[in-house]
Amino acid sequence: MESQKLWVQEDGQPVSCQEKLRVLDENWLEVQDILRDAFEDAVLMGVSEQGMRARLTDLVASLTSPHQGKKA
Template sequence: MATPIIWPQNDGQPVSCVEKLKMLEENWQEVQDVLRDAFEDAILMGVSEQVMRDRLAELVAGLVSPHQGRDA
């Protein structure tokens, strides 16, 4: 999956800082690599492909925002 072209902020405006975009691209690639490796390993060890997809989706859905608990 290609790195998203636009990373929208809460106000809808795209992130435009070159350093932030570089970090987002690096993080995106790293996450893809780790998830792909974990997915492939699980499948090779006999885990159901759909179960692994579901578990990975649950992992993402369960991520806690660093802003949670802060006064907005």
């Protein structure tokens, strides 16, 4: 997995704040490491690769926005 090259805002414009970019890149690397470790552990313990990929995909699909429920 490689780091995302561009972080895009809701309006389609790239994030340009260097501090935000640093945090986003650090978080992305951390997520990659955790998911890779969880995937490898599951497969080594006998979980099918396809099954684990499906669970990870479901996890991502179930994430809710922190903006949900907030009034604009």
